[in-house]
Amino acid sequence: MALQPASTEIAAQAASIIDGMKDLEGPLLPILHGIQEEFGFVPQEVLPVIASKLNLSRAEVYGVVSFYHDYRKHPTGRHVLKLCQAESCQSMGSDAVAARLKQALGIDFHQTTTDGAVTLEPVYCLGLCACSPAALLDGEVIGRIDAEKVDEIIAEVRS
Incomplete structure (x- = not known):
């Protein structure tokens, strides 16, 4: 699955969340929770942004999102x-x-x-x-x- 680049607005929001938590020990899970809280799900297009800022591969970030069932890949209902x-x-x-x-x-x-x-x-x-x-x-x-x-x-x- 090819990931599309994040829109400027989504990338900026994600970057802000990441920058606020990247110095935590084991920051990936808290960052993913923060992004899901902000957007209601974890948009696939922010995965490369997370990977880049945490010096991880996209596969590592995707693996975590797909492993944990609480991370949503699509918007939810009300x-x-x-x-x-x-x-x-x-x-x-x-x-x-x-x-x-x-x-x-x-x-x-x-x-x-x-x-x-x-x-x-x-x-x-x-x-x-x-x-x-x-x-x-x-x-x-x-x-x-x-x-x-x-x-x-x-x-x-x-x-």
Whole structure:
């Protein structure tokens, strides 16, 4: 995949973030978090900028972005719904919850609704096993999800 040069504005914003953190010990992860916070995802075109400023190869930077699932390569919806798919949640019905959410939203995991309202992502353990099945909606914990809560979540992300 050929990476396009960053636009001047994106490059300037990325450079500012990088310059503010490049002196940290192990700066790549904090820089990537900062860039994702700024843009909502890690634009592929900033990877060469990061690589150059940190004296890394583009492959090294891309490898880190692609390895960690929390780094997004595309913009997300206005809401991000993360549904736990770990064993405890599965044993308590997260597969049925996932199926209901996917059907109601018309998307699969790692997709965003056509209206840009919600992105659905799987996660593997939120540490809420006692409240299985569990999810995070825009960083807010939701436990013991059942059909009624699925309908409430859908109403919230559609409003």
